[in-house]
């Protein structure tokens with residue numbers, strides 16, 4: 558078997574089937590079903606982020622801690638599951654909207670809807686410590702060995 562060059566179509570097909578199985582998704586039976594699945598997976602992360610922002614919560618009062626812990630968690634998931642894992646891709650897709658809080662602005666206002674529209678991201682409700690406990694429990698579940 559030739560080892561150099563890009564993966565074959567059969568290899569990519571087998572990889573997609575393995576990823577679907579790992580995520581508990583049916584492997585699509587038609588082009589339309591495949592397009593729908595791809596679109597759903599691409600949009601799910603930002604949708605979850607927007608839903609999370611809609612739950613009233615207290616932000617952790619340290620940007621340094623938020624960025625450091627976010628990067629550390631992403632690296633831990635990357636090391637445990639690899640860059641093509643649905644776990645890693647889902648975590649990054651759900652976290653990406655908050656990059657606009659730390660990267661230089663390209664607009665005078667924030668862009669992501671739950672950051673841009675007042676009243677969507679509300680203060681109060683879930684305290685920071687409870688979010689940290691939940692994040693730790695979720696991370697422990699995602700990092701555990703099967």
Ligand SMILES: [Zn+2]
Pocket residue numbers: 606610654655671672
């Ligand atoms: Zn956000």
